[in-house]
Amino acid sequence: MQTGAALSDNMMGAGEFAADGTEAGTQYLTFICAGEEYGIDILRVQEIKGWEGATHVPHTPAYILGVMNLRGLIVPVIDLRTRFDLEQRPFNASTVVIVVRVRCSLAEKTVGLVVDAVSEVYTFPGEAILPPPEMGERIDGACINGLASAGDTMVMLLDIDSLIASSIEHI
Amino acid sequence: MTIDLAQFHEMFFQESAEALDTMEQTLLQITEGTVEKEQIDTIFRVAHSIKGGSATFGFTGIASFTHTIETLLDLVRTGRIGITPNEMDLLLRSVDVMREMLSAEQYKRPLDEQAVADLQDSVKAVIARSSGAAPTPVPAPAAVEPGSSVPVPAAPAPAAAPGAERWRIGFRPGENLLARGNDPLRIFRELSRLGEMSVRVDAAGLPPLAQLDPHRCYLNWNLELAGPREREALDQVFDWIGDDADIRIDAPVIDAPVTPAAPRAEGSAVAPKPAPEPMPAAAAQPAPVAPAAVKAPETRAAGGEAPKAAPSESTSIRVSIEKIDELINTVGELVITQSMLSQLMVNMDGPQSEELRNGLGHLERQMRALQESVMRVRMLPISFVFNRFPRMVRDLSQKLGKKVELRMTGEQTELDKTVLEKIGDPLVHLVRNSIDHGIETVEGRRVVGKPEAGTIHLNAYHKGGNIIVEVIDDGAGLNRERILAKARERGLIGPDEELSDDRIYNLIFQPGFSTAEQVTDVSGRGVGMDVVRRNIMELGGNVQIFSNADHGSTVRIRLPLTLAILDGQLVRVGREVYVIPLVSIVETIQIRREQINSVAGGRAELLRLREECIPILRLYQLFEVEADTTELDDGLLTIVESDGQRMGIFVDELQAQQQVVIKSLETNFRQLTGISGATMLGDGRVALILDVPGLISLFESREKQARDDRQAAVRHAA
Numbered sequence: 001m002q003t004g005a006a007l008s009d010n011m012m013g014a015g016e017f018a019a020d021g022t023e024a025g026t027q028y029l030t031f032i033c034a035g036e037e038y039g040i041d042i043l044r045v046q047e048i049k050g051w052e053g054a055t056h057v058p059h060t061p062a063y064i065l066g067v068m069n070l071r072g073l074i075v076p077v078i079d080l081r082t083r084f085d086l087e088q089r090p091f092n093a094s095t096v097v098i099v100v101r102v103r104c105s106l107a108e109k110t111v112g113l114v115v116d117a118v119s120e121v122y123t124f125p126g127e128a129i130l131p132p133p134e135m136g137e138r139i140d141g142a143c144i145n146g147l148a149s150a151g152d153t154m155v156m157l158l159d160i161d162s163l164i165a166s167s168i169e170h171i
Numbered sequence: 172m173t174i175d176l177a178q179f180h181e182m183f184f185q186e187s188a189e190a191l192d193t194m195e196q197t198l199l200q201i202t203e204g205t206v207e208k209e210q211i212d213t214i215f216r217v218a219h220s221i222k223g224g225s226a227t228f229g230f231t232g233i234a235s236f237t238h239t240i241e242t243l244l245d246l247v248r249t250g251r252i253g254i255t256p257n258e259m260d261l262l263l264r265s266v267d268v269m270r271e272m273l274s275a276e277q278y279k280r281p282l283d284e285q286a287v288a289d290l291q292d293s294v295k296a297v298i299a300r301s302s303g304a305a306p307t308p309v310p311a312p313a314a315v316e317p318g319s320s321v322p323v324p325a326a327p328a329p330a331a332a333p334g335a336e337r338w339r340i341g342f343r344p345g346e347n348l349l350a351r352g353n354d355p356l357r358i359f360r361e362l363s364r365l366g367e368m369s370v371r372v373d374a375a376g377l378p379p380l381a382q383l384d385p386h387r388c389y390l391n392w393n394l395e396l397a398g399p400r401e402r403e404a405l406d407q408v409f410d411w412i413g414d415d416a417d418i419r420i421d422a423p424v425i426d427a428p429v430t431p432a433a434p435r436a437e438g439s440a441v442a443p444k445p446a447p448e449p450m451p452a453a454a455a456q457p458a459p460v461a462p463a464a465v466k467a468p469e470t471r472a473a474g475g476e477a478p479k480a481a482p483s484e485s486t487s488i489r490v491s492i493e494k495i496d497e498l499i500n501t502v503g504e505l506v507i508t509q510s511m512l513s514q515l516m517v518n519m520d521g522p523q524s525e526e527l528r529n530g531l532g533h534l535e536r537q538m539r540a541l542q543e544s545v546m547r548v549r550m551l552p553i554s555f556v557f558n559r560f561p562r563m564v565r566d567l568s569q570k571l572g573k574k575v576e577l578r579m580t581g582e583q584t585e586l587d588k589t590v591l592e593k594i595g596d597p598l599v600h601l602v603r604n605s606i607d608h609g610i611e612t613v614e615g616r617r618v619v620g621k622p623e624a625g626t627i628h629l630n631a632y633h634k635g636g637n638i639i640v641e642v643i644d645d646g647a648g649l650n651r652e653r654i655l656a657k658a659r660e661r662g663l664i665g666p667d668e669e670l671s672d673d674r675i676y677n678l679i680f681q682p683g684f685s686t687a688e689q690v691t692d693v694s695g696r697g698v699g700m701d702v703v704r705r706n707i708m709e710l711g712g713n714v715q716i717f718s719n720a721d722h723g724s725t726v727r728i729r730l731p732l733t734l735a736i737l738d739g740q741l742v743r744v745g746r747e748v749y750v751i752p753l754v755s756i757v758e759t760i761q762i763r764r765e766q767i768n769s770v771a772g773g774r775a776e777l778l779r780l781r782e783e784c785i786p787i788l789r790l791y792q793l794f795e796v797e798a799d800t801t802e803l804d805d806g807l808l809t810i811v812e813s814d815g816q817r818m819g820i821f822v823d824e825l826q827a828q829q830q831v832v833i834k835s836l837e838t839n840f841r842q843l844t845g846i847s848g849a850t851m852l853g854d855g856r857v858a859l860i861l862d863v864p865g866l867i868s869l870f871e872s873r874e875k876q877a878r879d880d881r882q883a884a885v886r887h888a889a
Contacts, residue, residue: 056747058793059794073834
């Protein structure tokens with residue numbers, strides 16, 4: 001629990017800095033999923049590892065690929081393409097699992113996200129982040145914190161807590 | 172410099188809680204009338220250390236209360252009062268009150284101070300009575316005589332004995348003296364040990380009886396104490412009083428006809444303001460003091476204090492459970508890594524592969540030893556749970572007017588701390604039930620020719636990787652007919668349905684089931700047995716009940732030794748591997764097609780096995796995975812049992828039987844019906860551990876769902 005508290009302090013800290021603009025901003029790790037670029041707060045990323053398969057868990061939605069062994073920890077793996085209802089594609093060499101730490105159901109959980117490839121690390125100052133647009137049916141709007149542009153591309157910044165919570169709580 | 176004492180509070184509370192447990196257990200071991208010295212010393216020591224600790228941390232209420240208890244215990248220790256049921260009751264209640272007070276301090280909860288004060292008063296009353304009955308001055312000086320005479324040799328004998336110096340002490344207690352837990356009588360007794368003493372009471376302040384508040388102290392005393400002693404000794408006696416009384420101590424006066432100069436010189440050693448000492452007197456001083464100092468520890472040692480305390484302190488250390496769990500986790504991972512390496516070695520060829528294999532073999536053995544010893548760290552003897560029962564049985568049987576003897580065996584059987592913590596409440600329920608429903612009243616027992624006192628026997632032992640805990644009573648046994656009637660009344664079974672004894676006894680585990688004719692505040696509300704069973708099943712154990720009318724009943728609980736590892740059977744379905752707990756497996760068989768009955772239009776399958784019909788669960792169907800085969804005679808059927816209910820799980824293949832480390836799915840994911848957790852296999856993959864009771868209910872609800880759907884479809888078609 002102590003690490004949980006520490007983590008959330010960290011998270012808070014990062015957000016505040018970005019908001020007053022006293023710091024350069026928040027760092028985001030971005031990744032590609034079906035041609036779109038998404039970003040998550042880099043402080044939430046624990047590690048990135050290659051796809052090594054997962055153990056099927058019955059009676060779970062299709063986007064739950066199963067559970068994997070992360071050095072003795074049982075970690076659920078979520079396929080983001082399926083989660084976002086995007087077209088499926090066989091996994092290849094660039095397919096990675098981003099292991100993130102989230103707050104969910106009042107606890108800290110470690111979860112793996114399967115994405116097509118990792119992309120960049122960007123720093124976005126608070127003022128560079130635009131409010132999320134109406135996303136229509138494709139993506140649950142609540143899971144997008146905002147948009148930021150990096151060069152030519154738009155990066156969708158994910159609210160990882162609510163994304164994971166909605167993925168594993170409403171089964 | 173200030174030290175924040177709060178950092179030690181936690182430790183103090185923990186130690187005090189343990190100390191109180193010790194005190195309670197020791198009290199209960201005391202058979203009425205005969206107190207063994209060792210026992211009373213243990214109790215005294217416990218009370219003393221709580222008093223000391225609470226005074227240090229400023230918990231004055233506890234300190235004062237404990238002090239009173241200590242006084243009572245001291246009287247018992249010196250044999251001035253015996254332990255009758257009355258004292259026993261007081262002491263046991265004091266343990267409860269001290270527990271209350273401690274937890275009130277610990278969790279900042281409100282405390283029923285009136286109850287504390289009342290009990291303290293009753294204890295004081297006992298103390299006062301005993302002091303009154305046996306006039307203290309008589310035995311006390313006699314006992315202390317050698318001590319008080321220590322300085323005497325330094326003085327000329329005739330001068331010292333009758334006409335010694337007398338301290339005059341004016342003792343004017345404040346009105347709150349008693350309320351703060353101080354007892355003048357105890358003080359006088361202490362003083363009387365220092366030398367011959369006379370007491371004059373000044374009762375001028377005593378109000379008429381009608382206005383008298385027994386909690387207040389109205390009396391003043393004038394004391395005269397003989398015996399040359401240092402003033403320090405007097406001050407020490409009054410230390411406990413603090414500011415609650417006005418104490419005036421006058422320097423010794425010599426009331427005998429004496430020559431002014433000579434005795435003064437000898438007595439100067441004890442005079443409050445000693446003039447610069449003449450050398451000989453100073454030299455003489457250390458000698459008499461030394462024996463006195465030696466005397467004190469001697470009497471203590473005889474009381475068994477020192478030798479007792481020492482070993483228990485040095486043989487154990489306090490470690491937080493998180494640290495141990497971390498250790499267990501790491502070792503669990505090491506075991507997985509090790510078996511992964513062993514598996515890699517199977518296919519390895521090379522010049523040094525043989526040596527490597529040998530080395531890995533060693534590693535495997537050592538790992539197993541390491542894992543076992545680490546697991547043992549979490550193991551505690553079941554006496555930690557059993558210890559609460561003597562008290563409970565005593566109180567409860569008294570309350571119900573029954574005579575019950577408690578026997579406990581196998582208290583040293585060890586099991587995992589988590590299991591231990593969770594088994595306490597179910598056991599309490601069972602014992603309570605046995606006393607309330609099982610054991611008959613004294614008359615009832617006499618009528619059927621049994622001894623007046625019923626027996627409850629708690630027994631624990633190891634059996635094949637499990638621990639068995641039994642609650643055996645010699646009461647009336649379960650009433651088969653009444654259970655049946657009640658079950659029919661509640662519609663649990665059909666009016667003409669006949670059941671085996673086993674099934675009937677199992678009915679009492681149904682929620683809300685109670686056959687008690689009247690609901691007492693002890694039991695009979697029908698909550699309990701279902702909770703008992705649920706708790707035990709959650710621990711991965713099971714519970715059986717045996718009963719013999721008029722001869723009593725036995726509840727047998729089987730528990731896993733630990734929750735961290737599990738003996739499992741690995742089964743394969745297609746590419747997935749699952750672990751079935753060995754404890755729930757009856758057998759695994761290959762079946763022939765003709766043994767299978769299809770019912771409900773082929774949607775449900777039953778296996779006929781030795782006069783029994785067992786439903787078949789096709790695991791690949793339930794879990795929606797791809798299997799090697801869907802033909803029942805190509806695969807294997809693992810028969811599992813839970814709650815007397817059997818089911819055949821259809822799998823492709825049996826793999827190894829092995830101990831697996833249980834990992835929670837909930838930590839990072841969520842709980843799922845039919846799955847109790849996950850584990851890591853030798854190749855690093857995750858395998859799910861099946862939860863047999865959950866699987867059965869999942870299977871049943873699916874079947875029911877399918878039936879309802881079919882009926883709905885039929886209705887729709889019609």
